[in-house]
Amino acid sequence: MKAVVGAFKRLRINGVFVALVLISVIASLVSPYFLTSYNLQSVVRNLAFVSMVALGQACLLILGELDLSVGPMAGLCGVIGGLFMVKWGWDPYLSFFLVLLVGAAFGFVNGSLISFLGLNSLVTTIGMSGVYKGINLVISKGRAITGIPKEIHFLGQGDLFGVPMPFVIMLIVMVGIVFLTRYTPFGRYMYAIGNSAEAARILGIRVRLIRVLTYMLVGMVAALAGMLMVARLGSAQPSIGEQWVLNSIAASVIGGVPTTGGVGSPAGALMGAAIIGVIENIIVLFGVSPYWQTAVSGIIVVGAISLDALSRFFATKRKMGGIAQ
Amino acid sequence: MILLEARGITKVFPGVVALDNVDVSFQAGSIHGIVGENGAGKSTLIKILTGVYTPDQGKVIIEGEEVHGASPLFRKLAYVPQELDLFNHMTVAENLFMPFDRTGFEGFVVNRRRMFREARVWLDKFKISAEPTDLVKDISVSNQQLLQIARAAVSKYFEILVLDEPTTSLTTAETERLFSVMRELKNEGKAIIFISHKLDELMEICDEMTVLRNGVKVAYSTIDQVSRQWIIEHMTAKEITEDTVFRPESPSQEVLLDVQDLSGLGFSGVSFQLRAGEVLGFAGLVGSGRSEIMQTLFGFLPARGGRVTLGGQPFALGSTTRSISSGLVYLPEERKQHGILELLSVKDNITVSLMDQVTNLFVVNGRKEKQIAQQVVEDYAVKTPSLEQPIRFLSGGNQQKAIIGRAMNTTPRILIFDEPTKGIDVGAKVEIYRIMKTLAEQRGVGIILVSSDLTELLRCSNRVITIYEGRKTGEFDVETTASTAIMDAMFGESNQLNGKQVKAN
Numbered sequence: 004m005k006a007v008v009g010a011f012k013r014l015r016i017n018g019v020f021v022a023l024v025l026i027s028v029i030a031s032l033v034s035p036y037f038l039t040s041y042n043l044q045s046v047v048r049n050l051a052f053v054s055m056v057a058l059g060q061a062c063l064l065i066l067g068e069l070d071l072s073v074g075p076m077a078g079l080c081g082v083i084g085g086l087f088m089v090k091w092g093w094d095p096y097l098s099f100f101l102v103l104l105v106g107a108a109f110g111f112v113n114g115s116l117i118s119f120l121g122l123n124s125l126v127t128t129i130g131m132s133g134v135y136k137g138i139n140l141v142i143s144k145g146r147a148i149t150g151i152p153k154e155i156h157f158l159g160q161g162d163l164f165g166v167p168m169p170f171v172i173m174l175i176v177m178v179g180i181v182f183l184t185r186y187t188p189f190g191r192y193m194y195a196i197g198n199s200a201e202a203a204r205i206l207g208i209r210v211r212l213i214r215v216l217t218y219m220l221v222g223m224v225a226a227l228a229g230m231l232m233v234a235r236l237g238s239a240q241p242s243i244g245e246q247w248v249l250n251s252i253a254a255s256v257i258g259g260v261p262t263t264g265g266v267g268s269p270a271g272a273l274m275g276a277a278i279i280g281v282i283e284n285i286i287v288l289f290g291v292s293p294y295w296q297t298a299v300s301g302i303i304v305v306g307a308i309s310l311d312a313l314s315r316f317f318a319t320k321r322k323m324g325g326i327a328q
Numbered sequence: 329m330i331l332l333e334a335r336g337i338t339k340v341f342p343g344v345v346a347l348d349n350v351d352v353s354f355q356a357g358s359i360h361g362i363v364g365e366n367g368a369g370k371s372t373l374i375k376i377l378t379g380v381y382t383p384d385q386g387k388v389i390i391e392g393e394e395v396h397g398a399s400p401l402f403r404k405l406a407y408v409p410q411e412l413d414l415f416n417h418m419t420v421a422e423n424l425f426m427p428f429d430r431t432g433f434e435g436f437v438v439n440r441r442r443m444f445r446e447a448r449v450w451l452d453k454f455k456i457s458a459e460p461t462d463l464v465k466d467i468s469v470s471n472q473q474l475l476q477i478a479r480a481a482v483s484k485y486f487e488i489l490v491l492d493e494p495t496t497s498l499t500t501a502e503t504e505r506l507f508s509v510m511r512e513l514k515n516e517g518k519a520i521i522f523i524s525h526k527l528d529e530l531m532e533i534c535d536e537m538t539v540l541r542n543g544v545k546v547a548y549s550t551i552d553q554v555s556r557q558w559i560i561e562h563m564t565a566k567e568i569t570e571d572t573v574f575r576p577e578s579p580s581q582e583v584l585l586d587v588q589d590l591s592g593l594g595f596s597g598v599s600f601q602l603r604a605g606e607v608l609g610f611a612g613l614v615g616s617g618r619s620e621i622m623q624t625l626f627g628f629l630p631a632r633g634g635r636v637t638l639g640g641q642p643f644a645l646g647s648t649t650r651s652i653s654s655g656l657v658y659l660p661e662e663r664k665q666h667g668i669l670e671l672l673s674v675k676d677n678i679t680v681s682l683m684d685q686v687t688n689l690f691v692v693n694g695r696k697e698k699q700i701a702q703q704v705v706e707d708y709a710v711k712t713p714s715l716e717q718p719i720r721f722l723s724g725g726n727q728q729k730a731i732i733g734r735a736m737n738t739t740p741r742i743l744i745f746d747e748p749t750k751g752i753d754v755g756a757k758v759e760i761y762r763i764m765k766t767l768a769e770q771r772g773v774g775i776i777l778v779s780s781d782l783t784e785l786l787r788c789s790n791r792v793i794t795i796y797e798g799r800k801t802g803e804f805d806v807e808t809t810a811s812t813a814i815m816d817a818m819f820g821e822s823n824q825l826n827g828k829q830v831k832a833n
Contacts, residue, residue, distance in 0.1 A: 186692050188683035195680050198669035205628060205666055206681045207652030265671045 019258050019274040026281050034288040044167060046284050048235075051169035054276035055228040056247045057254035058173075058180050059221035061272040064255050065184065066214060067197045067264030070113060070221050071128040073251055075135035077229030077244035080106050082139050084230050085148030085239025088155075095152040103226050109135065110222020114215035132248075139241050148239040159235025169231045173273075176224060180269045193217065197264030246300070250279055253304040261311050279303055329356045331519040332377065332405070332488050336386035339372055339543075346372040348543045349386070354488065359510060359520040361530045364540035365563055365781065370523055373540065374490060377521070378407045391487075404487040406480030408494060412472050414464045414479075421447035421460035424479050431482050453512070454478040455505050470502035474509065481513070488519045495529060496615060507533050525613050527556050527819055539563055560815050564782055574761035574788045575806065576768035579606030583637075584774040585656075585742055590634030592624035595798035598634075602742065602774040607764060609789030609806070610778040611818045617798035618778050619661055622744045626658040627651045639741060652681070655741035659731060659748060661778070667731050668719050675701040675715035678734045685737070704733035708763065725756025732763060743767065744776045749784060761788050782818070786811055796820035 011020055030037040037043075056073050063070050070076075080102050087098035113131055117124045161168045184190035192213050195203040204210050228247070233239045256262060257278055258271025282303065283296055333353040339346045347369045354360050364370050375381040377388060379395070379402040387394050390401040414423050421443050425431040428438055447460035456474045458467040464475070473494060481489065491510075495503045510520055510533060524530050530537065537554050539547040539562040547562040585602040595617035602608050612618040623629040624645065625636065631645040638654055651658070660666035669677050678701045679686055686697045701715050708729040712722055719727055728748060735743060745764065749757040765788070767773045779785050785792050786806055794802040794817035802817035 187690055188687055188692065191676065191680055191683060191692065194672060194676070195669050198671050199665060201628075201666050202660075202669055204648050205626075205658055205660055207649045208680075209649055265669070 019271055019278070023274050023277050023281070026278055030281055030285050030288075033285065036288050037284065040165075042284070042288070044162070044165075046280055047170045048167040050276055050280040051167065051173040052228045052232055053247055053250045053254060053279070054273045055169075055173045055176055055224055055231075056244075057251040057258075057272040057276045058177055058269045059224035060251040061255040061258070061260045061267065061269040062180060062184065062193065062217050063221055064252075064260045064262060065197045065264055065267060065269075066193050066217055067200065068117070068124045068214065068217070069128065069252070069262070070110075070218065071125065071248050072109075072113060072132040072135055073221060073225045074244035074246070074248040075132045075139065076106065076109050076222060077225040077232070077247060078241060079109070079135040079139040079142075079229075080226035081229035081233040081239045081243045082143045082148065082241055084233050085151060086142055088152055089148050089150050089239075095155045099155060099158075099230055102230050103223050106222040106224075106226025106229075107219045108222070109226075110219035111215060113222070114218025117218070118211040118214040143239070143241040145241055147236075147241065149237070151233055151237050151239065155234045156237055157234075159231050159233070160237075169235065172227070172231060176227070177270060177273055180220075180224075184269055189213065189216075194265060197266070246297075249300055249304055250276070253300065253307055254279055256304070256307040256311055262308065275307075330354070331356050331391060333389040334373070334377060334386065335389065337373070337376055337383045337388070338385040339376060339381060339383050345543050347376070347383070350540070350543075350545045352538050352545060352548075354519040354521055356487075356517045356519050357514055358535045359514055359522055359533055361522050361524065361534035361537040362540065363524070363527075363530060363537065363559055363563060368540040368563075369543040370540055371492075372543075374407070374492065374521070374523070378402060378405050378490065400485075403483060403485040405490060406477075406483060406486050406488065407490040408477050408480050408492065410493045410496065412469075412476060414472055414476060416465040417463060419460065420451070420456075420458050420462050420464060420467065420475060423464055423475060424450055424460075424482055426479075430484075432484070450478050450482060454481075454509050470498050470505070473498060473502075474506065477506075477509070486518070488521070489513060490521045490523075492523045493525065494522075495524060495526060503529065525819065527559055530559070531556065557812070560812050564811055564815055572758075572787070574758075574765045575790055576605055576607055576765050579768065579790055580604045580772065584639060586637040587625065588635045588637075590621065590624065590636070591632040592620060592634075593629055593632075594620045595624075595795070596632070598795070598800050600793055600800070600803070602776060604741075604772045604774050605768045606791065607768055607775045607777050607789040609785035609792035610776060610795060611782060611785050611792050611814060612778075612780065612795035613818065614780055616795045616818075618795045619746055620798075621795065622658060622746055622776065622778055626656060626744065628658065652738060655739065656744075657735045657738060657740040657742070658744045659728075659735055659746060661746040661750060663724065663727060663731070663750075668727050670720045671718060673716045674705065674710070674712050674719050674722065674730060677719045678704050678730060678737075681734055682737050700737065704730065704737060708733035708736075709759065723756070725752045725759070728752060728756070728760060729763070732760070736767065740773060742774045742776070744778070746778045747780070748777070749779075749781070757784075764788060782811060782815060786814075794818045 056077065060070065060073060083105055084098055084102040087093045087101060088095050113128055116122050116127050158168050163171050184193060192203065192208045195206065195208055196210055196213060200210050229243055232243045254275035255272045256275065258267070258273065258275030260267030260271055279300070282299065286296055286299060330353045335351055337347050337350045350373060362370050362373065372381065376383050379399070382397070389395070390404060393401060395401045424447050425433055425443055433439065433443060444460040451458060451460065454474050454477060456471050456478060458471050464472060477491070477494070480486070494506060498506065514520060522534060531554065534551055536550045537548070538545060539559065541563060580603060582604045583601050584604050588599050590598045598621055610618045620629060624631045627646050627648045627650065636643040636645060638656065643654065644650065664670065669680065675697065679697045682700060686693055686700060698715060704710070705712060705715065710730045710733065711726050719730065748760050764775055764777065768775050777785065777789055789806055792804045792806055792814055793800060794814060796818060797820060801820060804814050
């Protein structure tokens with residue numbers, strides 16, 4: 004237990020964790036259904052997808068970048084997976100692996116446009132969202148590709164010792180990404196670039212290369228999330244990933260990775276995603292119209308960013324006072 | 329008649345006394361030049377006179393009335409900054425009269441016809457050769473410069489004009505046009521404060537002159553008593569010889585770096601050699617191109633031409649990664665923006681460029697990391713409560729020492745210091761001078777010191793190269809040269825290369 008607390012402190016996510024616990028306690032108080040194993044399993048299963056995308060998004064935010072095409076990218080990857088497995092009859096595992104490479108390729112396109120042509124990441128990834136969404140519709144014609152091979156259904160529907168598989172896979176991804184950001188030179192350079200890309204270049208860091216590689220990582224993670232969703236649904240729905248973009252940013256910001264970059268841990272993004280997941284679950288348990296969910300997600304995002312900005316504003320004020328002494 | 333007066337102005341910033349009991353007054357119908365080296369306190373004085381800063385002591389008096397805070401009397405001053413800040417995609421007339429409510433265009437709808445008609449009067453008066461309907465981006469830089477002055481003067485309250493280095497981007501003929509405008513304003517009884525680094529211009533246009541040095545007013549005179557020599561003598565401190573010298577002793581003859589005909593953004597045809605164990609100073613005003621030369625050499629800015637030999641091997645420009653791995657390290661002038669990684673800890677800031685020393689098989693070893701960071705903190709006397717302290721909470725001097733320590737652990741052969749003591753207090757300055765001397769003498773590092781502080785260059789370097797408007801204007805052995813000769817070359821007053829005359833431009 005001490006080790007866990009220590010790790011949380013080092014990752015600076017103890018605060019968000021306390022918030023998550025508090026919200027969960029409130030949830031269990033207001034609804035007797037919250038703590039049922041059925042409900043918790045479904046919360047955790049839903050959580051896995053957004054968290055996974057958020058882990059990638061957090062890496063980009065640390066770098067001072069942003070990818071608004073993660074959702075459409077995941078959707079397109081799912082549809083391409085369906086194409087491989089159903090229409091072309093390829094081996095499901097090989098297809099799964101190839102789709103991850105396709106995701107990396109999409110990330111490479113995003114990253115290269117932004118890094119080598121110096122385009123604005125916001126506008127570029129909004130534009131690319133349209134491209135991915137469009138290709139998705141061209142391939143799927145707007146209809147789900149059904150008949151996904153049974154072999155891979157367990158990746159989305161099964162569980163390991165009662166823990167849903169997507170969540171297990173997400174945890175593995177998280178360990179990998181936290182390790183990457185925290186214990187490798189690559190990760191250190193990500194933080195350096197997020198602090199100041201110019202300073203990083205003066206230190207001899209290959210800024211553009213690291214940027215492109217991080218976009219590729221995000222592409223792969225989005226593809227993985229998309230494919231797991233396909234495995235869960237048993238069909239490749241063109242609409243997969245539509246809700247993930249905003250939530251992945253919100254989760255990161257709530258988890259302590261600000262939109263301005265340079266600090267925070269991707270592990271925080273998981274906490275952030277969990278907080279959002281629990282809040283959305285409360286809404287469902289209360290029987291509030293699901294249409295409200297979209298509004299609530301939006302409120303959470305804007306609220307989280309405002310809180311972040313406010314806390315920075317007050318921190319700056321404190322700092323100024325400290326220097327003047 | 330005295331329009332504007334400052335009495336006993338003192339302004340202290342953390343670690344620096346920017347202005348120390350300065351008295352100065354500006355009269356109607358007179359052009360008053362303010363000169364001083366960078367950091368002498370000119371811009372602080374201007375900011376106090378225009379009400380941007382409040383002085384810690386002393387008072388500002390406008391037309392006999394003491395002013396505080398946001399007094400409407402400050403509207404009598406028209407300040408024209410050095411950089412152009414016009415609205416490029418709007419018309420000349422709109423630029424001239426904005427904000428409209430201050431210039432007689434009250435009301436919800438702007439009467440464009442009237443605006444264009446009235447603009448023409450101002451354009452004629454300020455000798456601006458442009459139509460009121462032209463977009464600002466389409467008129468020449470000199471016209472933009474004059475428009476910026478005209479805009480400041482349009483205000484109905486205008487009495488005092490403050491010009492901050494208005495001629496840096498103007499040709500001689502354009503400068504003459506500006507001067508004739510200034511003379512007309514003077515004859516109308518306006519007071520003009522003129523800040524410039526160009527001595528000939530100051531001599532030509534000013535009626536009186538005040539010299540600042542290290543925040544102190546060191547001289548004042550009417551123009552008939554002023555000579556170029558007088559200005560230079562007062563600007564450069566006489567204390568140069570009294571102070572301790574930090575010049576490395578007996579540098580070797582081994583050439584570490586040979587730069588031939590280097591050209592890039594804002595400079596061209598720069599050649600020089602750097603030897604092991606020496607400090608080579610680069611003197612030049614802000615904007616002379618000295619920082620650009622260094623950043624191009626380092627690969628941060630693109631080169632337009634030139635050959636570089638590093639340690640006897642041809643060296644390809646254009647990649648900072650290659651520069652670092654070849655042992656060429658640059659310590660930037662903009663410490664906050666380019667030097668430190670603000671949000672990270674002291675430890676992370678130090679080890680970020682030493683990753684090959686702290687990793688085993690792609691994994692960072694936390695213990696080694698701490699050891700190395702601790703070593704740097706001790707060796708370079710970085711004062712910090714802990715290694716985990718965010719570096720932004722350290723003082724400028726300690727940040728600089730941490731950065732130097734970081735650079736030194738990459739075992740560089742050549743270190744470029746770009747204004748290393750900017751914004752640093754005197755004590756920390758001396759520590760940094762001492763570090764440079766030690767590095768040169770004990771490790772044989774070749775050091776390039778870029779500075780606009782001549783005193784600093786004379787105390788620390790073996791040789792000094794002067795840069796003026798993107799060209800090398802001289803190369804001097806510090807021990808055998810009078811400081812005024814270097815000053816002359818810095819200001820483009822003479823063109824001396826190893827005693828020979830070279831062609832300017």
